[in-house]
Amino acid sequence: MSSAEDISQMFRSEYLKLQNKIDAANAETDMSVHEIIETYYQVMNVSSMATMLKQQTESNELLDQIQETERLISKKFNSILHPKIMANLSAAIQEMTKTLQSENSTENSKEQIESTAKLFEELRQKMSTKEFIEQYDAGISHD
Amino acid sequence: MIESLAKNLVTLKKDFSKSYDGKSQIQEVIPKSNSELFPIMNSHLDSLHQFATKNPIYYNFFEKKICSVDCVVYEGDINKFWLNSIQHISSKAPFSPTWMMSGYIAALFAKELGYSEVIDIGSGDGRIAFCAKILDMESHSIEIDSMLVDLQKLLSDKLDFHPYCSDAVNFDYDSLHLRHPIFFIGGLAQMGGTALAEGVLQKINSISYLENNSGWVFTGTFSQKYTPDPRNEAGWGTLIAKNNLKSIQTISLPTAWTFHEPDPTPYIFSQSI
Numbered sequence: 169m170s171s172a173e174d175i176s177q178m179f180r181s182e183y184l185k186l187q188n189k190i191d192a193a194n195a196e197t198d199m200s201v202h203e204i205i206e207t208y209y210q211v212m213n214v215s216s217m218a219t220m221l222k223q224q225t226e227s228n229e230l231l232d233q234i235q236e237t238e239r240l241i242s243k244k245f246n247s248i249l250h251p252k253i254m255a256n257l258s259a260a261i262q263e264m265t266k267t268l269q270s271e272n273s274t275e276n277s278k279e280q281i282e283s284t285a286k287l288f289e290e291l292r293q294k295m296s297t298k299e300f301i302e303q304y305d306a307g308i309s310h311d
Numbered sequence: 312m313i314e315s316l317a318k319n320l321v322t323l324k325k326d327f328s329k330s331y332d333g334k335s336q337i338q339e340v341i342p343k344s345n346s347e348l349f350p351i352m353n354s355h356l357d358s359l360h361q362f363a364t365k366n367p368i369y370y371n372f373f374e375k376k377i378c379s380v381d382c383v384v385y386e387g388d389i390n391k392f393w394l395n396s397i398q399h400i401s402s403k404a405p406f407s408p409t410w411m412m413s414g415y416i417a418a419l420f421a422k423e424l425g426y427s428e429v430i431d432i433g434s435g436d437g438r439i440a441f442c443a444k445i446l447d448m449e450s451h452s453i454e455i456d457s458m459l460v461d462l463q464k465l466l467s468d469k470l471d472f473h474p475y476c477s478d479a480v481n482f483d484y485d486s487l488h489l490r491h492p493i494f495f496i497g498g499l500a501q502m503g504g505t506a507l508a509e510g511v512l513q514k515i516n517s518i519s520y521l522e523n524n525s526g527w528v529f530t531g532t533f534s535q536k537y538t539p540d541p542r543n544e545a546g547w548g549t550l551i552a553k554n555n556l557k558s559i560q561t562i563s564l565p566t567a568w569t570f571h572e573p574d575p576t577p578y579i580f581s582q583s584i
Contacts, residue, residue: 268394278371281388282334288390295397 176230179217183237186210190244193253201297204253208304211245246308254305257298264291312350313420317562319348319378320412321575324565327377327384335371335386337567339363339410343374343381351415358445358470359411366436366466368392368408389567395458404498406435406459409530409576411442413564417495417528417578418442420562424580426493426526431472432479432511433497437463440472451487453479480510485518493526493580500546501537504530508547512554523583527556531577545577556581 189207193199199207218234225231268291271284327340341359342349349356360383363369369387376382392406409417418439421429429443429450436459440452451473454460463474475482494511498504508529516522531545542548544558551558559582563575 265394265398268390269398271391276370278386281370285334285336285388285390288336288393291394 172225172227172230175221175225176227176233179214179221179230179233179237182210182214182217183233183240186214186237187240190240190249193249194244198256199253201293204257204297205300207249207253208301211241212304215241250301250305250308254298254301257294257301261291261294261298264294313416313423314562316349316351316416316419317564320410320416320565321563323348323378323380323382324410324570324575327375327382328570330377331384333384333386335388337368337387337389337408338384338570339387339408339412339565339567340375340377340382340384341411343383346380348378348380355415355445359415359442361469362438362441362466363411367462368436392456392458396456404433404502404504406456407566407568408435408438409564409566411438413566413576413578414439414442415445416564417562418446418448420560420580421493421495421526421528422446422448424493424526424559425491427490428487428492430484430487430489430492430494431497432494433507434463434474434495435459435497437466437472437474439495440474441466441470444470444472451475453477453482455479479507480514482511482514484514484521489521489525491524492521493528495528495530497530499530499532499537500540500550501532504546505550508550509554516554525583526559527581529579529581531561531579533574533577534572544579547579547581551579551581555584557584 189210193203193207214237218237221230222234264287268287323340331338341363342356344353344356345351363385368389369385371386372383374381375384389406396405418429421443427449429440429448431437431440431450431452434440434452434454437452440450443450452463453475454463455478457476460474460476467474496504496508496511498507515525529547531547533545537546540546540548542552544551545561559580561577561579563577566576569576
């Protein structure tokens with residue numbers, strides 16, 4: 169069984185990981201699908217921990233940390249970074265779709281077709297990432 | 312014989328997928344000529360090769376010996392059809408084909424069951440309807456996506472498998488004057504297939520001479536990606552029970568979407584109780 173101090177340290181460590189991810193994401197103009205997924209998972213991970221610990225702890229220090237975390241998620245992530253990621257993804261999907269629609273595949277070589285297929289794969293990844301993010305968005309809209 | 316053809320095709324696919332190092336989005340294999348493992352008329356195999364050679368979804372082919380059978384491998388790309396289908400809400404499930412050989416074996420089984428017509432619902436490039444025509448059955452191919460129907464028209468010049476661009480749920484089946492049809496439902500139950508099948512079943516059950524006189528083939532899956540149906544049948548158990556159908560036999564066959572997976576696609580043949 170972990171002590172209250174261990175739990176507090178663990179939560180602090182996850183909070184710092186999240187803060188680093190948010191700072192890194194803010195500094196980047198074009199996040200990769202992998203970076204986006206990692207950031208959202210960390211947000212959900214820390215949010216779940218905060219919800220659970222809030223009900224269990226009596227430590228004022230931990231409650232303060234939880235409040236700080238909730239502020240970080242609400243003010244920096246939900247209000248700024250999350251809408252920015254959604255907008256960037258939508259724009260990238262629109263742009264890629266337009267490019268791929270204008271491709272004339274009928275006269276392409278085997279190599280060209282297989283190279284374009286990679287772009288289609290990338291488009292599919294971006295679209296499923298957007299779906300995942302939209303689910304997160306629906307979740308925070310109902311909070 | 313049909314069961315062993317299906318089993319041999321699954322073995323062929325497994326062997327091929329282990330050694331395939333190409334980069335194509337889809338790929339499939341057709342034996343060059345009849346053999347001990349595939350005792351199929353050469354004229355039928357020739358028709359399958361003609362369909363693949365003429366079909367613009369395939370951009371490359373080469374010969375390869377697989378499981379001691381001389382085969383032709385066809386490499387293809389269906390991305391532009393996928394892109395088109397997601398632009399229009401018309402299509403519930405994006406186009407992904409079964410193998411030509413699978414379509415042929417499934418049609419062969421439908422013929423052995425005594426059905427006289429194959430109606431391919433959500434037919435993609437129309438290959439199951441085409442295979443039925445090779446076997447001298449009558450066939451009709453119903454597809455909602457106009458880009459795919461244009462492709463079917465290109466492929467149906469020699470063997471007319473009657474492509475129709477229509478929403479299968481609103482199609483006038485009475486106009487086809489069917490005698491003893493079997494309906495192939497394209498699309499997994501979990502990918503909009505249930506709604507499609509329910510709609511077509513309702514239409515057919517409203518035609519008295521077809522209500523208890525039609526066969527149904529459902530495209531199933533045992534993939535853990537999908538929630539299993541409480542009554543099984545590879546996702547179709549509830550629909551089968553609800554519509555007073557009974558499963559006659561399940562034949563598992565290779566498809567484009569299971570190429571990288573260990574299990575083939577189960578096709579559930581069923582009819583009225």
